[in-house]
Amino acid sequence: MKDQSQNTPSELVRICEALIFAADKPLSLERMRALVDEAAAGDDSAVDLPALKAAIAELQCHYQGRGVELVKVGSGYRFQTCTGVSDVVNRLWDEKPQKYSRALLETLALVAYRQPITRGDIEEIRGVSVSSNIIKTLVEREWIRVIGHRDVPGRPAIYATTKVFLDYFNLHSLDQLPALADVRDIDTISREIAQQLELEDTQEPEAQDSGEKETTGESPALGTLN
Numbered sequence: 001m002k003d004q005s006q007n008t009p010s011e012l013v014r015i016c017e018a019l020i021f022a023a024d025k026p027l028s029l030e031r032m033r034a035l036v037d038e039a040a041a042g043d044d045s046a047v048d049l050p051a052l053k054a055a056i057a058e059l060q061c062h063y064q065g066r067g068v069e070l071v072k073v074g075s076g077y078r079f080q081t082c083t084g085v086s087d088v089v090n091r092l093w094d095e096k097p098q099k100y101s102r103a104l105l106e107t108l109a110l111v112a113y114r115q116p117i118t119r120g121d122i123e124e125i126r127g128v129s130v131s132s133n134i135i136k137t138l139v140e141r142e143w144i145r146v147i148g149h150r151d152v153p154g155r156p157a158i159y160a161t162t163k164v165f166l167d168y169f170n171l172h173s174l175d176q177l178p179a180l181a182d183v184r185d186i187d188t189i190s191r192e193i194a195q196q197l198e199l200e201d202t203q204e205p206e207a208q209d210s211g212e213k214e215t216t217g218e219s220p221a222l223g224t225l226n
Contacts, residue, residue, distance in 0.1 A: 012036075012047065012055045020059075026076035026167055029053065074166025074173070104134045111144050112177060115160040118150055135159075143168065 015036060020027055029052050037046045056077060060070045068079050081089050107130055110122050122130050138144045142164040149155040161174070171177065 009051070009055065009058075012051060013058050016052065016055045017059055020070065020077050021079055023078070026073050026078040028076035029056070031076065071170065072172050073170060074163035078167075080170070101134075103128075103131065104137065107134050108138060108143060111138070111159050112161050112165070112174070116147060116158045117160075118156040118158055120156055 016032060019032055019035060029049055033047055033049060033052055036052075040046065056070070063070050063079075067082060067085055069082050070077060070079055106126060107122055110125060111117055114121065114125070119130050119135060135144075139146075142162050144159045144165065145162050146157045147160045148158045150158055166172065166174070
């Protein structure tokens, strides 16, 4: 006879906590339900989404005010360190935080706020050409992706942000991006992106050198991550 205990509310909270803690990436409710149902194969009392949501809500309440928190990002739920302890946690890593060029930050900001957008659109707004390495770096980091091609001569690629972008910047949806007035210069936008990168230092220990510089010789902005 199958053990029914995993479908009790308290046990489901424990299971969700263990799954999210052990996962190497955010977990969606659908994925958690599939894992629980698979473990209970043949059990007629499969877990439902309302029960999972209640378990997640209980976990979030339990971790309020602690050093780690349970948050919902683009691709699901994850545990992460609270920003209030980031200065201390940053001391775990001796290496200098990653620096990104102003050109890369401005390009990412324009994709985030003006998507869907082409490379030509970005160049028109910024007034300078965009290095192929910048686009390559953003695509390789999975912060942006090609979602189609514009029906004009040359069929330029159309870019948009990804769920990985949402996850990295601790966002559930694009609606959570900081509100920007219609008249805001690109320098201000890129500074906000850089500041958010600094806040995210403790969330992703991964590091990779982007190596991009502004084609007009502008100095790099101090966007950082581990």
